[in-house]
Amino acid sequence: MKFSSSCFAAVMTTMVTTANSFSFVPSKILTYQDKDEASGSYCTSKWPSSLQMVATNDILNERDTSDMGGRRKKTKQERLELASKGLQVHVVGLSIHHASVDVREKLSIPEAEWNAASRELCSTGEVAEAAVLSTCNRFEVYYAAAEPREAMARVTKYLAQRSGLPMSLLRQNLFVLSGDDAVWHLMRVSGGLDSLVVGEGQILSQVRQCHLHSIESDGSGGKVLSRMLNNAVAAGKRVRSETAISKGSVSVSSAAVELSEMKSVPDLQIQFSEARLAVIGAGKMTRLLITHLASRGLERITIVNRSLTRPKELQEQFPDVDVQIKLMDDLWDVIGQSDIVFAATSSEEYVVSEALLEENALAGGRPLMLVDICVPRNIAEDVKKIPNLFLYNVDDLKAVVARNTAMRQREMIEAETLLMEEANAFIGWRESLSAIPTINQLQEKANQVREEELQKCTRKLNGSNLSEKELEAVERLSRGIVNKLLHGPMSHLRRSDSVEGKQNAVKELSAMFRLEEEGDKNARRRR
Numbered sequence: 001m002k003f004s005s006s007c008f009a010a011v012m013t014t015m016v017t018t019a020n021s022f023s024f025v026p027s028k029i030l031t032y033q034d035k036d037e038a039s040g041s042y043c044t045s046k047w048p049s050s051l052q053m054v055a056t057n058d059i060l061n062e063r064d065t066s067d068m069g070g071r072r073k074k075t076k077q078e079r080l081e082l083a084s085k086g087l088q089v090h091v092v093g094l095s096i097h098h099a100s101v102d103v104r105e106k107l108s109i110p111e112a113e114w115n116a117a118s119r120e121l122c123s124t125g126e127v128a129e130a131a132v133l134s135t136c137n138r139f140e141v142y143y144a145a146a147e148p149r150e151a152m153a154r155v156t157k158y159l160a161q162r163s164g165l166p167m168s169l170l171r172q173n174l175f176v177l178s179g180d181d182a183v184w185h186l187m188r189v190s191g192g193l194d195s196l197v198v199g200e201g202q203i204l205s206q207v208r209q210c211h212l213h214s215i216e217s218d219g220s221g222g223k224v225l226s227r228m229l230n231n232a233v234a235a236g237k238r239v240r241s242e243t244a245i246s247k248g249s250v251s252v253s254s255a256a257v258e259l260s261e262m263k264s265v266p267d268l269q270i271q272f273s274e275a276r277l278a279v280i281g282a283g284k285m286t287r288l289l290i291t292h293l294a295s296r297g298l299e300r301i302t303i304v305n306r307s308l309t310r311p312k313e314l315q316e317q318f319p320d321v322d323v324q325i326k327l328m329d330d331l332w333d334v335i336g337q338s339d340i341v342f343a344a345t346s347s348e349e350y351v352v353s354e355a356l357l358e359e360n361a362l363a364g365g366r367p368l369m370l371v372d373i374c375v376p377r378n379i380a381e382d383v384k385k386i387p388n389l390f391l392y393n394v395d396d397l398k399a400v401v402a403r404n405t406a407m408r409q410r411e412m413i414e415a416e417t418l419l420m421e422e423a424n425a426f427i428g429w430r431e432s433l434s435a436i437p438t439i440n441q442l443q444e445k446a447n448q449v450r451e452e453e454l455q456k457c458t459r460k461l462n463g464s465n466l467s468e469k470e471l472e473a474v475e476r477l478s479r480g481i482v483n484k485l486l487h488g489p490m491s492h493l494r495r496s497d498s499v500e501g502k503q504n505a506v507k508e509l510s511a512m513f514r515l516e517e518e519g520d521k522n523a524r525r526r527r
Contacts, residue, residue, distance in 0.1 A: 087128055087224050088148060089430075091182040092155050092174060093140030096196050099173040101395050105376035106163040109134040110346075114213050117141075117162075118220040126154040129222030131214040131229060133189075135206050136252060136375040136394055137196050142186065142210075144224045148178060183228060183426055187419040190236035192245065196394070197255050197401050198408045199245035199415075202288075204236035224433075228426050235422035242418060245411035253288035255397040256373045257296065260340050262400070267390040268339055268367045278302040278338040280331065280352075281345035282310035285373060289342055290314060294321055302338065304331050332360035340369045343378035353380035357389075364388065373397075438506045439490055441515040446482045454478050 094104060109117050109132055118130040121143065129144040141159075145151030156174070160167050177185050185194070190207045192199040211229035214221025221229065240246045264272040277293065279286050282305040290301060300322040303311045311325040326334050335341055335352070345351060352370065357363045363386045372379040372393040384391050454475060461474070489509055509515070 087144040087146055087222075088179055089142065089144050089182045089224060089228055090148060090151065090176065090178045091140055091142050091185055092152065092159070092176050093133075093138060094173045094175065095138035095140075095194070096394065096398075097194075098175065101375060101377060101393055102381075103165065103169070103173050104137075104139055106165055107134070107139040107159060108376055109139070109162075111209060111213075114210070115216060115218045115220070118214070119218065121155060121158055122220045124154060126150040129225040130220045131210050131225055133206065133210045135203065136373070138189070138194075140189075142182070142225060142229070144222060152176060180423075180427060183423050184419075186228065186232045187235050187423045190232040191239040191415050191419050192236070193239075193412055193415060193419070196252060196397060198412065199240075200252065201240060201246055202252070204233070204240065207236060208233045224430065227429060231422050231426040235419050238418045238422065239415045243411045243414045245408055245415050252373055252394060252397065253285055254292040255400045256289065256342060256371050256392075257292040258400045259392060259397055260342075260369060260371055261296070263369065263390065263392070264340070267369055270339065273297065275339040276300075276302075276337060277340050277342070278304060278334050279342040279344055280304045280378065281343065281374075282314060283344065283346060285344040286342075287314060287317065289344060289373075290318055290321065290323075294318060300324070302326060302334050304328060304334050332356075332362060335368070336360075336362055336365075339367070340371065343370065343372045344374055345378050346374075347378060348376050350380040351378045352383060354382040354385055357383060357386060438509060438515065442486060442489065442509060442513060445513060445515065446486055450478050450482050 094107070096104070111134070114132040114134065117132045121127050121130040121141065126147065127143045127145050131142045133140045133142065141155055143151060143155060156167070156170065159165075159174070160170055163170070186207075188194045190204055192201070192203055195203050207229065211221070211226065211233055213219050214229055215226050219226075260275075261272040264270060264275055268275065273296075277298070277300070279289060279301060282303050286303065290298070293301065298321055302324040303314065304326045305311050306328050308325060308327070311323065315323045315325070331351075335357075343351060354363070362368075365388065367388045367390070369390045370379050370383065370392070372391065375394060377393060379391060379393070381391070383389055457474070458471065461471075466474075492505055492509075
Protein backbone atom coordinates (compact mmCIF):
# COMPACT_ATOMS: atom_id res chain seq x y z
CA MET A 1 0.00 0.00 0.00
CA LYS A 2 1.42 3.40 -0.95
CA PHE A 3 0.20 6.86 0.04
CA SER A 4 1.62 10.32 -0.58
CA SER A 5 3.12 12.24 2.33
CA SER A 6 0.33 14.78 2.19
CA CYS A 7 -2.19 12.02 2.80
CA PHE A 8 -0.33 10.90 5.89
CA ALA A 9 -0.23 14.45 7.21
CA ALA A 10 -4.02 14.39 7.49
CA VAL A 11 -5.22 14.46 11.07
CA MET A 12 -7.52 11.44 10.76
CA THR A 13 -7.79 8.35 8.57
CA THR A 14 -10.49 5.74 8.09
CA MET A 15 -9.87 2.05 8.47
CA VAL A 16 -11.23 -0.26 5.77
CA THR A 17 -11.62 -3.99 6.34
CA THR A 18 -10.56 -6.33 3.54
CA ALA A 19 -11.05 -10.06 3.23
CA ASN A 20 -7.70 -11.06 4.69
CA SER A 21 -6.38 -8.01 6.52
CA PHE A 22 -7.05 -4.48 7.69
CA SER A 23 -5.75 -1.47 5.81
CA PHE A 24 -6.15 2.25 6.30
CA VAL A 25 -7.36 4.64 3.63
CA PRO A 26 -7.33 8.40 4.32
CA SER A 27 -10.83 9.85 4.36
CA LYS A 28 -11.75 12.77 2.24
CA ILE A 29 -11.47 15.98 4.26
CA LEU A 30 -14.55 18.14 3.88
CA THR A 31 -15.17 21.72 4.94
CA TYR A 32 -18.76 22.26 5.88
CA GLN A 33 -20.96 24.28 8.18
CA ASP A 34 -22.58 22.61 11.18
CA LYS A 35 -25.54 24.44 12.66
CA ASP A 36 -25.58 24.85 16.42
CA GLU A 37 -29.22 24.17 17.34
CA ALA A 38 -28.86 25.80 20.76
CA SER A 39 -27.48 29.13 19.54
CA GLY A 40 -28.64 29.13 15.93
CA SER A 41 -25.10 29.90 14.75
CA TYR A 42 -22.90 27.93 12.37
CA CYS A 43 -19.40 26.68 12.95
CA THR A 44 -17.14 25.75 10.05
CA SER A 45 -15.43 22.41 10.57
CA LYS A 46 -12.73 20.55 8.70
CA TRP A 47 -12.97 16.85 9.39
CA PRO A 48 -13.15 13.52 7.58
CA SER A 49 -16.75 13.06 6.46
CA SER A 50 -16.91 9.46 7.69
CA LEU A 51 -15.66 10.36 11.17
CA GLN A 52 -17.50 13.58 12.01
CA MET A 53 -19.78 13.08 15.03
CA VAL A 54 -21.01 15.65 17.55
CA ALA A 55 -23.07 15.35 20.69
CA THR A 56 -26.62 16.46 19.95
CA ASN A 57 -29.34 17.61 22.29
CA ASP A 58 -31.55 14.56 21.72
CA ILE A 59 -28.99 12.11 23.10
CA LEU A 60 -28.51 13.99 26.34
CA ASN A 61 -31.86 13.03 27.82
CA GLU A 62 -30.51 10.08 29.74
CA ARG A 63 -31.23 9.15 33.30
CA ASP A 64 -29.99 11.24 36.20
CA THR A 65 -26.32 10.64 36.96
CA SER A 66 -26.25 12.07 40.43
CA ASP A 67 -25.27 8.73 41.94
CA MET A 68 -21.52 8.57 41.40
CA GLY A 69 -20.66 5.84 43.86
CA GLY A 70 -17.78 3.41 43.42
CA ARG A 71 -18.02 0.04 41.71
CA ARG A 72 -16.77 -3.40 42.66
CA LYS A 73 -13.68 -4.37 40.69
CA LYS A 74 -14.59 -7.01 38.08
CA THR A 75 -12.83 -10.36 38.11
CA LYS A 76 -10.72 -11.48 35.16
CA GLN A 77 -13.47 -13.87 34.01
CA GLU A 78 -16.10 -11.13 34.24
CA ARG A 79 -13.94 -8.75 32.20
CA LEU A 80 -13.38 -11.43 29.55
CA GLU A 81 -17.11 -12.22 29.30
CA LEU A 82 -17.92 -8.50 29.09
CA ALA A 83 -15.32 -8.00 26.35
CA SER A 84 -16.82 -10.84 24.30
CA LYS A 85 -20.29 -9.27 24.34
CA GLY A 86 -19.47 -6.76 21.60
CA LEU A 87 -17.82 -3.90 23.48
CA GLN A 88 -16.71 -1.28 20.97
CA VAL A 89 -13.98 1.28 21.66
CA HIS A 90 -14.55 5.02 21.27
CA VAL A 91 -12.71 8.27 21.93
CA VAL A 92 -14.16 11.69 22.75
CA GLY A 93 -11.87 14.67 23.09
CA LEU A 94 -10.28 17.80 21.79
CA SER A 95 -6.74 18.87 21.00
CA ILE A 96 -4.66 21.84 19.97
CA HIS A 97 -5.53 21.11 16.33
CA HIS A 98 -9.15 22.22 16.69
CA ALA A 99 -9.73 23.72 20.17
CA SER A 100 -8.24 26.86 21.67
CA VAL A 101 -6.36 26.85 24.95
CA ASP A 102 -9.18 28.58 26.86
CA VAL A 103 -11.46 25.61 26.06
CA ARG A 104 -8.82 22.94 26.68
CA GLU A 105 -7.89 24.26 30.10
CA LYS A 106 -11.53 24.00 31.27
CA LEU A 107 -11.47 20.24 30.61
CA SER A 108 -7.93 19.61 31.85
CA ILE A 109 -7.66 16.92 34.57
CA PRO A 110 -4.49 16.46 36.69
CA GLU A 111 -2.92 13.01 36.31
CA ALA A 112 -3.62 12.20 39.97
CA GLU A 113 -7.36 12.47 39.17
CA TRP A 114 -7.46 10.43 35.93
CA ASN A 115 -8.69 7.28 37.65
CA ALA A 116 -11.30 9.15 39.69
CA ALA A 117 -12.72 10.69 36.51
CA SER A 118 -12.73 7.28 34.77
CA ARG A 119 -14.57 5.67 37.70
CA GLU A 120 -17.15 8.43 37.67
CA LEU A 121 -17.77 7.92 33.96
CA CYS A 122 -18.30 4.17 34.51
CA SER A 123 -20.38 4.54 37.66
CA THR A 124 -23.77 4.75 35.94
CA GLY A 125 -23.40 1.70 33.68
CA GLU A 126 -23.55 3.18 30.17
CA VAL A 127 -19.74 3.12 29.92
CA ALA A 128 -18.13 -0.25 30.66
CA GLU A 129 -14.45 0.80 30.55
CA ALA A 130 -12.79 4.24 30.53
CA ALA A 131 -9.38 5.91 30.61
CA VAL A 132 -8.51 9.62 30.63
CA LEU A 133 -5.56 11.21 28.82
CA SER A 134 -5.09 14.88 29.71
CA THR A 135 -2.00 16.84 28.59
CA CYS A 136 -1.06 20.40 27.68
CA ASN A 137 -2.17 19.90 24.09
CA ARG A 138 -5.04 17.44 24.30
CA PHE A 139 -7.83 16.08 26.44
CA GLU A 140 -9.24 12.68 25.47
CA VAL A 141 -11.48 10.08 27.05
CA TYR A 142 -11.10 6.55 25.69
CA TYR A 143 -13.99 4.29 26.59
CA ALA A 144 -15.61 0.97 25.69
CA ALA A 145 -19.35 0.40 25.64
CA ALA A 146 -21.96 -1.97 24.22
CA GLU A 147 -24.42 0.87 23.47
CA PRO A 148 -22.46 3.73 21.83
CA ARG A 149 -25.32 6.24 21.75
CA GLU A 150 -26.03 6.04 25.47
CA ALA A 151 -22.31 5.99 26.30
CA MET A 152 -21.58 9.08 24.24
CA ALA A 153 -24.44 10.92 25.92
CA ARG A 154 -23.01 9.95 29.31
CA VAL A 155 -19.49 11.10 28.45
CA THR A 156 -20.50 14.42 26.87
CA LYS A 157 -22.82 15.26 29.74
CA TYR A 158 -20.03 14.53 32.21
CA LEU A 159 -17.63 16.79 30.27
CA ALA A 160 -20.18 19.61 30.17
CA GLN A 161 -20.80 19.32 33.92
CA ARG A 162 -17.11 19.15 34.80
CA SER A 163 -15.99 22.02 32.57
CA GLY A 164 -18.95 24.33 33.08
CA LEU A 165 -18.93 24.98 29.32
CA PRO A 166 -22.26 25.18 27.47
CA MET A 167 -22.99 22.15 25.32
CA SER A 168 -23.15 24.36 22.22
CA LEU A 169 -19.50 25.35 22.73
CA LEU A 170 -18.42 21.78 23.48
CA ARG A 171 -20.08 20.59 20.28
CA GLN A 172 -17.97 23.00 18.25
CA ASN A 173 -14.73 21.65 19.71
CA LEU A 174 -15.19 17.95 20.54
CA PHE A 175 -14.44 15.11 18.16
CA VAL A 176 -15.83 11.57 18.51
CA LEU A 177 -14.33 8.49 16.86
CA SER A 178 -15.53 4.91 17.11
CA GLY A 179 -14.26 1.42 16.43
CA ASP A 180 -11.26 1.08 14.15
CA ASP A 181 -11.07 4.87 13.74
CA ALA A 182 -10.62 5.28 17.51
CA VAL A 183 -7.88 2.62 17.50
CA TRP A 184 -6.06 4.33 14.63
CA HIS A 185 -6.30 7.72 16.32
CA LEU A 186 -4.72 6.38 19.52
CA MET A 187 -1.89 4.77 17.51
CA ARG A 188 -1.14 8.11 15.83
CA VAL A 189 -1.25 9.89 19.17
CA SER A 190 1.18 7.45 20.78
CA GLY A 191 3.46 7.56 17.74
CA GLY A 192 3.66 11.36 18.00
CA LEU A 193 2.03 11.90 14.60
CA ASP A 194 -0.92 13.82 16.03
CA SER A 195 1.25 15.99 18.29
CA LEU A 196 1.89 19.70 17.95
CA VAL A 197 5.54 18.82 17.35
CA VAL A 198 5.53 15.69 15.18
CA GLY A 199 7.48 12.85 16.75
CA GLU A 200 7.81 14.39 20.22
CA GLY A 201 8.54 11.81 22.90
CA GLN A 202 6.61 13.20 25.85
CA ILE A 203 3.24 11.99 24.55
CA LEU A 204 4.45 8.36 24.56
CA SER A 205 5.27 8.69 28.24
CA GLN A 206 1.81 10.16 28.85
CA VAL A 207 0.04 7.36 26.95
CA ARG A 208 2.10 4.87 28.96
CA GLN A 209 0.93 6.54 32.19
CA CYS A 210 -2.65 6.38 30.91
CA HIS A 211 -2.24 2.61 30.40
CA LEU A 212 -0.60 2.07 33.81
CA HIS A 213 -3.35 4.02 35.58
CA SER A 214 -6.04 2.07 33.70
CA ILE A 215 -4.79 -1.27 35.09
CA GLU A 216 -4.37 -0.07 38.67
CA SER A 217 -6.69 -1.42 41.34
CA ASP A 218 -8.80 1.75 41.16
CA GLY A 219 -8.52 2.05 37.37
CA SER A 220 -11.35 1.41 34.88
CA GLY A 221 -9.37 0.11 31.90
CA GLY A 222 -10.92 -3.34 31.65
CA LYS A 223 -9.91 -6.11 29.24
CA VAL A 224 -10.40 -4.28 25.93
CA LEU A 225 -9.24 -0.76 26.74
CA SER A 226 -6.11 -1.77 28.66
CA ARG A 227 -5.11 -4.07 25.77
CA MET A 228 -5.58 -1.22 23.27
CA LEU A 229 -3.51 1.19 25.37
CA ASN A 230 -0.78 -1.42 25.79
CA ASN A 231 -0.65 -1.94 22.01
CA ALA A 232 -0.46 1.83 21.54
CA VAL A 233 2.55 2.07 23.87
CA ALA A 234 4.27 -0.72 21.92
CA ALA A 235 3.48 1.13 18.68
CA GLY A 236 4.94 4.38 19.99
CA LYS A 237 8.15 2.64 21.05
CA ARG A 238 8.55 1.03 17.63
CA VAL A 239 8.06 4.35 15.83
CA ARG A 240 10.81 6.01 17.85
CA SER A 241 13.26 3.11 17.69
CA GLU A 242 12.73 2.10 14.05
CA THR A 243 12.41 5.55 12.42
CA ALA A 244 14.20 8.89 12.69
CA ILE A 245 11.02 10.80 13.45
CA SER A 246 12.17 11.74 16.97
CA LYS A 247 15.47 13.26 15.86
CA GLY A 248 15.97 16.99 16.43
CA SER A 249 13.55 19.36 18.18
CA VAL A 250 10.60 17.18 19.11
CA SER A 251 8.89 18.65 22.19
CA VAL A 252 6.77 21.60 23.22
CA SER A 253 9.71 22.83 25.30
CA SER A 254 12.03 22.82 22.29
CA ALA A 255 9.40 24.63 20.22
CA ALA A 256 9.14 27.26 22.98
CA VAL A 257 12.90 27.78 22.84
CA GLU A 258 12.82 28.08 19.05
CA LEU A 259 9.94 30.57 19.22
CA SER A 260 11.65 32.78 21.81
CA GLU A 261 14.86 32.69 19.77
CA MET A 262 12.94 33.65 16.62
CA LYS A 263 11.09 36.53 18.34
CA SER A 264 13.90 37.98 20.48
CA VAL A 265 15.20 40.46 17.90
CA PRO A 266 11.83 41.77 16.58
CA ASP A 267 10.26 41.96 20.07
CA LEU A 268 13.18 42.78 22.37
CA GLN A 269 15.72 44.25 19.92
CA ILE A 270 18.45 41.99 21.35
CA GLN A 271 20.03 38.72 20.25
CA PHE A 272 18.72 35.60 21.97
CA SER A 273 22.22 34.78 23.21
CA GLU A 274 22.28 38.12 25.09
CA ALA A 275 18.83 37.77 26.69
CA ARG A 276 18.50 37.25 30.45
CA LEU A 277 16.34 34.15 30.96
CA ALA A 278 14.15 32.97 33.81
CA VAL A 279 11.65 30.14 34.29
CA ILE A 280 8.82 29.87 36.79
CA GLY A 281 8.48 26.30 38.04
CA ALA A 282 10.94 23.41 38.38
CA GLY A 283 9.12 20.34 37.02
CA LYS A 284 9.58 18.12 33.98
CA MET A 285 8.84 20.92 31.49
CA THR A 286 11.53 23.08 33.07
CA ARG A 287 14.05 20.25 32.84
CA LEU A 288 13.28 19.81 29.14
CA LEU A 289 13.42 23.57 28.65
CA ILE A 290 16.89 23.84 30.18
CA THR A 291 18.03 20.82 28.13
CA HIS A 292 17.14 22.58 24.88
CA LEU A 293 18.49 25.93 26.05
CA ALA A 294 21.77 24.27 27.03
CA SER A 295 22.06 22.81 23.52
CA ARG A 296 22.02 26.42 22.26
CA GLY A 297 24.83 27.48 24.52
CA LEU A 298 22.85 28.65 27.55
CA GLU A 299 25.20 29.74 30.35
CA ARG A 300 22.85 31.16 32.96
CA ILE A 301 19.17 30.92 33.94
CA THR A 302 17.13 31.79 37.01
CA ILE A 303 14.57 29.31 38.36
CA VAL A 304 11.73 30.61 40.54
CA ASN A 305 9.94 27.93 42.56
CA ARG A 306 7.91 27.46 45.75
CA SER A 307 10.56 25.18 47.27
CA LEU A 308 14.29 24.54 46.86
CA THR A 309 14.32 20.75 46.40
CA ARG A 310 13.61 20.46 42.67
CA PRO A 311 15.67 23.49 41.60
CA LYS A 312 18.68 22.04 43.44
CA GLU A 313 18.16 18.74 41.60
CA LEU A 314 18.23 20.68 38.32
CA GLN A 315 21.42 22.42 39.46
CA GLU A 316 23.05 19.00 39.83
CA GLN A 317 21.71 17.76 36.48
CA PHE A 318 23.14 20.76 34.60
CA PRO A 319 26.60 21.45 36.08
CA ASP A 320 27.65 23.46 33.00
CA VAL A 321 24.78 25.94 33.44
CA ASP A 322 24.79 28.62 36.12
CA VAL A 323 21.37 27.94 37.68
CA GLN A 324 20.27 30.70 40.05
CA ILE A 325 17.50 29.66 42.48
CA LYS A 326 14.87 32.04 43.84
CA LEU A 327 11.69 31.44 45.84
CA MET A 328 8.28 32.80 44.81
CA ASP A 329 8.72 35.76 47.16
CA ASP A 330 11.34 37.06 44.71
CA LEU A 331 9.23 36.43 41.59
CA TRP A 332 8.66 40.08 40.70
CA ASP A 333 12.30 41.04 41.22
CA VAL A 334 13.32 38.21 38.88
CA ILE A 335 10.78 39.26 36.22
CA GLY A 336 11.99 42.84 36.50
CA GLN A 337 15.58 41.73 35.84
CA SER A 338 14.79 39.32 32.96
CA ASP A 339 14.20 39.72 29.22
CA ILE A 340 12.47 36.37 28.60
CA VAL A 341 10.43 34.53 31.25
CA PHE A 342 9.06 31.02 30.67
CA ALA A 343 6.10 29.87 32.79
CA ALA A 344 5.96 26.13 33.50
CA THR A 345 4.21 25.50 36.81
CA SER A 346 1.42 23.08 37.72
CA SER A 347 -0.68 25.89 39.23
CA GLU A 348 -4.31 26.04 38.18
CA GLU A 349 -4.43 29.76 39.00
CA TYR A 350 -2.76 32.62 37.11
CA VAL A 351 0.74 33.31 38.41
CA VAL A 352 1.15 36.49 36.34
CA SER A 353 -1.58 38.95 35.37
CA GLU A 354 -1.95 42.58 34.32
CA ALA A 355 -3.02 43.62 37.83
CA LEU A 356 -0.07 41.84 39.49
CA LEU A 357 2.42 43.40 37.06
CA GLU A 358 0.99 46.88 37.67
CA GLU A 359 0.96 46.27 41.41
CA ASN A 360 4.68 45.47 41.29
CA ALA A 361 5.56 48.39 38.99
CA LEU A 362 6.45 46.14 36.05
CA ALA A 363 3.91 47.45 33.52
CA GLY A 364 4.96 49.55 30.55
CA GLY A 365 8.71 49.58 31.13
CA ARG A 366 11.39 47.98 28.96
CA PRO A 367 10.44 45.15 26.54
CA LEU A 368 9.59 41.82 28.18
CA MET A 369 8.71 38.47 26.60
CA LEU A 370 6.54 35.98 28.51
CA VAL A 371 6.26 32.42 27.16
CA ASP A 372 3.52 30.32 28.78
CA ILE A 373 3.87 26.60 27.98
CA CYS A 374 1.27 25.33 30.47
CA VAL A 375 -2.34 24.17 30.32
CA PRO A 376 -4.10 25.47 32.35
CA ARG A 377 -2.28 28.72 31.57
CA ASN A 378 -0.04 30.39 34.13
CA ILE A 379 -0.22 33.85 32.58
CA ALA A 380 -3.47 35.79 32.11
CA GLU A 381 -4.35 36.97 28.61
CA ASP A 382 -4.88 40.55 29.84
CA VAL A 383 -1.10 41.15 30.12
CA LYS A 384 -1.17 41.77 26.36
CA LYS A 385 -2.70 45.17 27.11
CA ILE A 386 0.59 46.29 28.66
CA PRO A 387 2.91 48.20 26.26
CA ASN A 388 6.24 46.51 25.38
CA LEU A 389 5.05 43.17 26.78
CA PHE A 390 4.88 40.20 24.41
CA LEU A 391 2.95 37.07 25.48
CA TYR A 392 3.07 33.69 23.74
CA ASN A 393 1.31 30.46 24.74
CA VAL A 394 1.16 26.89 23.41
CA ASP A 395 -1.14 27.92 20.57
CA ASP A 396 1.57 30.28 19.26
CA LEU A 397 4.01 27.40 18.84
CA LYS A 398 2.28 26.25 15.64
CA ALA A 399 4.49 28.41 13.39
CA VAL A 400 7.60 26.75 14.79
CA VAL A 401 6.02 23.33 14.51
CA ALA A 402 5.13 23.80 10.82
CA ARG A 403 8.84 24.01 10.02
CA ASN A 404 9.63 20.78 11.87
CA THR A 405 6.66 18.91 10.42
CA ALA A 406 7.75 19.59 6.84
CA MET A 407 11.11 17.94 7.55
CA ARG A 408 9.43 14.85 8.98
CA GLN A 409 6.99 14.00 6.19
CA ARG A 410 9.18 11.17 4.87
CA GLU A 411 9.56 9.66 8.35
CA MET A 412 5.81 9.92 8.92
CA ILE A 413 5.17 7.55 6.02
CA GLU A 414 7.42 4.89 7.54
CA ALA A 415 5.92 5.49 10.99
CA GLU A 416 2.38 5.04 9.60
CA THR A 417 3.35 1.59 8.31
CA LEU A 418 4.56 0.50 11.76
CA LEU A 419 1.45 1.90 13.41
CA MET A 420 -0.75 -0.04 10.98
CA GLU A 421 0.89 -3.28 12.09
CA GLU A 422 0.19 -2.59 15.76
CA ALA A 423 -3.36 -1.41 15.06
CA ASN A 424 -4.02 -4.59 13.07
CA ALA A 425 -2.63 -6.68 15.94
CA PHE A 426 -5.11 -5.15 18.39
CA ILE A 427 -8.05 -5.36 15.99
CA GLY A 428 -7.26 -9.00 15.26
CA TRP A 429 -7.20 -9.74 18.99
CA ARG A 430 -10.42 -7.79 19.50
CA GLU A 431 -12.18 -9.76 16.77
CA SER A 432 -10.95 -13.03 18.27
CA LEU A 433 -13.13 -12.29 21.32
CA SER A 434 -16.19 -12.88 19.14
CA ALA A 435 -15.28 -16.59 19.13
CA ILE A 436 -15.54 -16.87 22.94
CA PRO A 437 -19.34 -17.41 23.07
CA THR A 438 -19.06 -20.13 20.41
CA ILE A 439 -16.21 -21.83 22.29
CA ASN A 440 -18.24 -21.71 25.51
CA GLN A 441 -21.32 -23.13 23.74
CA LEU A 442 -19.24 -25.92 22.22
CA GLN A 443 -17.71 -26.83 25.58
CA GLU A 444 -21.11 -26.76 27.30
CA LYS A 445 -22.74 -28.99 24.68
CA ALA A 446 -19.84 -31.46 24.68
CA ASN A 447 -19.89 -31.61 28.47
CA GLN A 448 -23.66 -32.09 28.51
CA VAL A 449 -23.40 -35.03 26.08
CA ARG A 450 -20.51 -36.48 28.12
CA GLU A 451 -22.48 -36.30 31.38
CA GLU A 452 -25.59 -37.87 29.82
CA GLU A 453 -23.63 -40.79 28.35
CA LEU A 454 -21.62 -41.18 31.56
CA GLN A 455 -24.82 -41.47 33.60
CA LYS A 456 -26.11 -44.24 31.28
CA CYS A 457 -22.77 -46.02 31.54
CA THR A 458 -22.66 -45.67 35.34
CA ARG A 459 -26.12 -47.24 35.72
CA LYS A 460 -24.98 -50.22 33.68
CA LEU A 461 -21.76 -50.53 35.67
CA ASN A 462 -23.43 -50.42 39.08
CA GLY A 463 -23.80 -54.15 39.09
CA SER A 464 -20.07 -54.60 38.43
CA ASN A 465 -19.15 -53.52 41.95
CA LEU A 466 -16.76 -50.79 40.73
CA SER A 467 -15.10 -48.81 43.49
CA GLU A 468 -15.38 -44.99 43.80
CA LYS A 469 -11.81 -44.70 42.58
CA GLU A 470 -12.58 -46.76 39.47
CA LEU A 471 -15.70 -44.68 38.72
CA GLU A 472 -13.59 -41.50 39.02
CA ALA A 473 -11.14 -43.03 36.52
CA VAL A 474 -14.03 -43.60 34.07
CA GLU A 475 -15.12 -39.95 34.48
CA ARG A 476 -11.56 -38.69 33.94
CA LEU A 477 -11.39 -40.86 30.81
CA SER A 478 -14.59 -39.29 29.46
CA ARG A 479 -13.29 -35.77 30.14
CA GLY A 480 -10.00 -36.57 28.44
CA ILE A 481 -11.72 -37.90 25.30
CA VAL A 482 -13.95 -34.81 25.05
CA ASN A 483 -11.03 -32.40 25.55
CA LYS A 484 -8.97 -34.18 22.90
CA LEU A 485 -11.84 -34.06 20.42
CA LEU A 486 -12.54 -30.33 21.07
CA HIS A 487 -8.90 -29.28 20.89
CA GLY A 488 -8.82 -29.23 17.08
CA PRO A 489 -12.02 -27.19 16.47
CA MET A 490 -11.19 -24.66 19.20
CA SER A 491 -7.62 -24.23 17.96
CA HIS A 492 -9.01 -23.62 14.48
CA LEU A 493 -11.23 -20.86 15.86
CA ARG A 494 -8.33 -19.16 17.62
CA ARG A 495 -5.83 -19.46 14.77
CA SER A 496 -7.88 -17.91 11.96
CA ASP A 497 -5.77 -14.92 10.93
CA SER A 498 -8.34 -12.73 9.20
CA VAL A 499 -11.60 -11.42 10.60
CA GLU A 500 -13.51 -13.06 7.74
CA GLY A 501 -11.75 -16.35 8.50
CA LYS A 502 -12.83 -16.19 12.16
CA GLN A 503 -16.40 -15.35 11.20
CA ASN A 504 -16.56 -18.26 8.75
CA ALA A 505 -15.05 -20.65 11.31
CA VAL A 506 -17.64 -19.60 13.90
CA LYS A 507 -20.47 -20.15 11.42
CA GLU A 508 -19.11 -23.55 10.33
CA LEU A 509 -18.73 -24.85 13.89
CA SER A 510 -22.12 -23.47 14.94
CA ALA A 511 -23.77 -25.25 12.01
CA MET A 512 -21.73 -28.45 12.41
CA PHE A 513 -22.57 -28.90 16.10
CA ARG A 514 -26.01 -27.21 15.88
CA LEU A 515 -25.04 -24.74 18.59
CA GLU A 516 -27.70 -22.18 17.67
CA GLU A 517 -30.44 -24.82 17.96
CA GLU A 518 -29.06 -25.83 21.35
CA GLY A 519 -28.97 -22.20 22.44
CA ASP A 520 -32.62 -21.73 21.44
CA LYS A 521 -33.62 -24.86 23.41
CA ASN A 522 -31.81 -23.60 26.52
CA ALA A 523 -33.47 -20.20 26.17
CA ARG A 524 -36.92 -21.84 25.97
CA ARG A 525 -36.15 -23.94 29.07
CA ARG A 526 -35.23 -20.79 31.02
CA ARG A 527 -38.55 -19.21 30.09
